[in-house]
Amino acid sequence: MADLTSVAPMLKETWPDAFETAFSNEIVGIARIEQTSEGLSEDMSGRYAVVPMKVRRNQGIGSRAERAILPLPGKQGFVGTRVTLRYQYGVGDITVQGLKLADREPRSFVNLLDQEMTGLRDDVMKDYARQFYGDGSGTLCTVTDITVGDNEDVEVDSVQYLEPEMRVDFVTTAGPTVAVTSAEIVAVNEATKVVTFDVDVETPGTNGDVIVRTGDYNQEINGLGAFLGGDEVQNLDAATEPTWEAPIFTDSGLPELTTRCCGLRLWTLRAVVPVSRSRLCLPISVVVVRSSLT
Numbered sequence: 433m434a435d436l437t438s439v440a441p442m443l444k445e446t447w448p449d450a451f452e453t454a455f456s457n458e459i460v461g462i463a464r465i466e467q468t469s470e471g472l473s474e475d476m477s478g479r480y481a482v483v484p485m486k487v488r489r490n491q492g493i494g495s496r497a498e499r500a501i502l503p504l505p506g507k508q509g510f511v512g513t514r515v516t517l518r519y520q521y522g523v524g525d526i527t528v529q530g531l532k533l534a535d536r537e538p539r540s541f542v543n544l545l546d547q548e549m550t551g552l553r554d555d556v557m558k559d560y561a562r563q564f565y566g567d568g569s570g571t572l573c574t575v576t577d578i579t580v581g582d583n584e585d586v587e588v589d590s591v592q593y594l595e596p597e598m599r600v601d602f603v604t605t606a607g608p609t610v611a612v613t614s615a616e617i618v619a620v621n622e623a624t625k626v627v628t629f630d631v632d633v634e635t636p637g638t639n640g641d642v643i644v645r646t647g648d649y650n651q652e653i654n655g656l657g658a659f660l661g662g663d664e665v666q667n668l669d670a671a672t673e674p675t676w677e678a679p680i681f682t683d684s685g686l687p688e689l690t691t692r693c694c695g696l697r698l699w700t701l702r703a704v705v706p707v708s709r710s711r712l713c714l715p716i717s718v719v720v721v722r723s724s725l726t
Contacts, residue, residue: 567657
């Protein structure tokens, strides 16, 4: 009697016309910020860009009676804030065989080169969106227990930004010094916050080390963390320039939060965290996506 077992060699496999993505590429935070190059040259070069900013009002004003002595003259106050240029890179690798054999239907569902470049562009922008929330140090998480499990396992305070195959450094911030470099993440346990690597990280690493993408330490853009976490940003200190101070709002019921970007323009953002400050900088960055053929 013929059944599914006997006819299995004759049955075809049905494949959809396209593939699905198991993760989200949506960019929320940075997409809500209006970005502009107004007043900035397209040929920025050197170590940083200097953005002139007005930080003080002319205080030569006042109310007087008729024939009274006028107020002493004042002036506007200007400073130059330094915005360090940052560069984002994405690198892919495709073999010549893969390029030739996966270029169109019916050979493959998609063009391999197009998919790799499109995906890499999305991945770079997703990481750029992560940096929007950071402080410029590149910190993904902090090691809380270096001795948990095997020598390849560590416990961290957050696994939100960690993914398998990501290559990271362990950085001891005092110095700073790189304790472990180019360690590849093998597995991430979201329940226990234990991360497994492909090399021994217990011997050189220590509790309190920060984990960053390999080579990224202090190379990322100044994000919200930089402007919400300290008073001195971009060579301006709120202690000497009070208008650069970022007030803290602790009422989680506040519907809106007004932010400034280099003193050039005001925005209104929907508050997404209960504790926020009102200073925001427009990061200057160059995104480079590159592929190589082997």
